[in-house]
Amino acid sequence: MKIYLIRHGRTSWNDGGKWQGKTDIPLDSAGEAQSRALARRLARLREPIKTIYSSDLIRARRTAEIITETCGAEIVYLPELREIDLGSWEGRTIDEISGLDGFDEWEANGRVAPHGGESFEQTRDRVTGAMYRIAAEQESDFAVVSHGTAIRLFIGHILEIPIAKKMSTVTYNAAFSVVRYDRETGRFSVITVNDYCHLEDMGY
Numbered sequence: 001m002k003i004y005l006i007r008h009g010r011t012s013w014n015d016g017g018k019w020q021g022k023t024d025i026p027l028d029s030a031g032e033a034q035s036r037a038l039a040r041r042l043a044r045l046r047e048p049i050k051t052i053y054s055s056d057l058i059r060a061r062r063t064a065e066i067i068t069e070t071c072g073a074e075i076v077y078l079p080e081l082r083e084i085d086l087g088s089w090e091g092r093t094i095d096e097i098s099g100l101d102g103f104d105e106w107e108a109n110g111r112v113a114p115h116g117g118e119s120f121e122q123t124r125d126r127v128t129g130a131m132y133r134i135a136a137e138q139e140s141d142f143a144v145v146s147h148g149t150a151i152r153l154f155i156g157h158i159l160e161i162p163i164a165k166k167m168s169t170v171t172y173n174a175a176f177s178v179v180r181y182d183r184e185t186g187r188f189s190v191i192t193v194n195d196y197c198h199l200e201d202m203g204y
Contacts, residue, residue, distance in 0.1 A: 021086030034174035083147035087117025110163035
């Protein structure tokens with residue numbers, strides 16, 4: 001069974017380099033266009049997607065809705081698929097955050113959380129737990145619309161990449177990765193990471 005891991009389309013905060021986390025920022029016009037291009041790509045799959053599991057944050061919700069308008073899939077919203085909660089760092093750029101107390105420790109230590117937020121380990125365990133539960137319930141290919149760090153951490157879990165090297169995988173806005181779930185072994189494997197062919201006319 002294949003699972004399409006989709007990062008939401010672009011937002012104004014993505015464009016401005018601001019960290020979003022749980023802050024509920026909508027797609028911008030480019031994000032809407034990216035999501036429509038993604039929907040057209042997914043509509044051409046040999047095995048149609050019948051179910052989309054989506055983060056309940058608006059940027060993911062809207063991406064899932066646009067896909068459904070073309071593919072006709074059912075959407076199930078799950079808060080477990082949300083982005084990492086960055087607490088008081090949300091709405092700031094990396095240049096603003098990197099000089100703050102605790103940043104270096106947070107980057108290097110998966111158990112450290114920003115003030116009012118989540119650690120990388122907490123986020124990985126939340127998302128990974130949801131993915132195992134969903135995969136065990138499904139019998140056909142499906143899609144998941146989530147967020148950059150959430151997807152990286154899940155792929156890192158499958159590939160056994162240490163959290164300190166979480167940025168070794170890339171996930172563009174409205175790109176997708178594909179993983180396979182083996183029901184007999186209960187294990188995931190990675191097929192494709194960061195497929196963005198449908199976005200090449202948009203500057204990628």
